Amino acid sequence: MNRPVVVGVDGSPSSLVAAEHAARVALLRSRPLLLVHAYLHPFGYGVPLNPYDLGVPVPSEEAQQMLERTAAELVDRCPGLTVEVRQVAGGPGATLIEESRRAELVVVGSRGLGGFAGLLLGSVGAQVAAHAHCPVLVVRPDEQPIPVDAPVLVGVDGSEPSRRAVSYGADEAALRDVPVVLVHVGPPGEGRTVPEEIEESQAAYQAEGARLLADASAEVRAEHPGLVVREHPVRAAGAAQGLIEASGSASLLVVGTRGRAGFAGLLLGSVSQAAVQHAHCPVLVAHQVS
Missing domain, CATH: 3.40.50.620 (HUPs)
Structure with missing residues (x-):
């Protein structure tokens, strides 16, 4: 089973940095890369308020375009990389934990679109780092370049x-x-x-x-x-x-x-x-x- 490297992408700078790291890691491992966008708020926001309106919202065209644009940029930077994109109706933490059951590695950014200033990782990253079913790579923002030849x-x-x-x-x-x-x-x-x-x-x-x-x-x-x-x-x-x-x-x-x-x-x-x-x-x- 060719398990992919999975990364959550929400369009935030942190998630895009994580996606770049995930692309390099996937290429290094000769694994496909899966970009996942979870489009429900962790607490269920986005679910229809009308009890007669069954189901959950459909994936958005805007998010799809963001995923496809990110995938194209990563393939351009990492020739030979195979990238898939997927939108999932669920909270981002729960979605990435579920995806980790079928993944080689999950990559998360240290800061998403929200969170407390004192918590560098953020709630989604903390959930995934604690509860994933495969290794998790937590990526820092590119505030200071990390030497690639460092141990x-x-x-x-x-x-x-x-x-x-x-x-x-x-x-x-x-x-x-x-x-x-x-x-x-x-x-x-x-x-x-x-x-x-x-x-x-x-x-x-x-x-x-x-x-x-x-x-x-x-x-x-x-x-x-x-x-x-x-x-x-x-x-x-x-x-x-x-x-x-x-x-x-x-x-x-x-x-x-x-x-x-x-x-x-x-x-x-x-x-x-x-x-x-x-x-x-x-x-x-x-x-x-x-």
């Missing part, structure tokens, strides 16, 4: 989500022909005196971090013998802060998910939530394809 960054903590993220990150680095940098974030300790027992605890934590990085590196090198792998232990007040700071020199940050157990709203842990909101580069949320 792929992955956080390592020894957990199952982290191991999945490392595997995805290595695959991405191999596709892009760039190094993969494995990061373990430890507690800050320089520049201050601490009790001996805390110093011993920090030393043990550092040793465990070094072991985790070495194990992850060995697994990546076994799967990708020609890939450049770097180990990068850092110190920060928390894992999220360490990864976000390190993301400034990366072309991509890969984060894991908790899977589908537990509360629906907790599919992304706090570190991943912070990363998709505040990283300085695109973020890949490493959902398993279901």
Whole structure:
């Protein structure tokens, strides 16, 4: 099954930036690109108010023209790319989550047509990043160009989500022909005196971090013998802060998910939530394809 790369397009600058990234990613993977426009408001606005007027509105000609124009521009920029367009009667978040069941990857912009100023991702992107059935690429606006030859960054903590993220990150680095940098974030300790027992605890934590990085590196090198792998232990007040700071020199940050157990709203842990909101580069949320 030739699963497509799916991207939601609503005509906003953010969605058009996401579409450009999705086109490059689809071409890199030799996958078709599907541009999806969901034309109902997330809360159902657009549904006929008259109870006797059954059904939902038909797709709009204006939106169709926007999709076709975007598709033509992407094919012009990416020769060899296959693009399909589709309008769906549904809320944008729910629509992209449903499309993710049949997708190789879903791409979302960090800002759509609305949302709170303090939330860089926006409600639709947050829904998709948390609940998709395949990996999700969260794209930042082109405020500062991301070097295409910069490495792929992955956080390592020894957990199952982290191991999945490392595997995805290595695959991405191999596709892009760039190094993969494995990061373990430890507690800050320089520049201050601490009790001996805390110093011993920090030393043990550092040793465990070094072991985790070495194990992850060995697994990546076994799967990708020609890939450049770097180990990068850092110190920060928390894992999220360490990864976000390190993301400034990366072309991509890969984060894991908790899977589908537990509360629906907790599919992304706090570190991943912070990363998709505040990283300085695109973020890949490493959902398993279901």
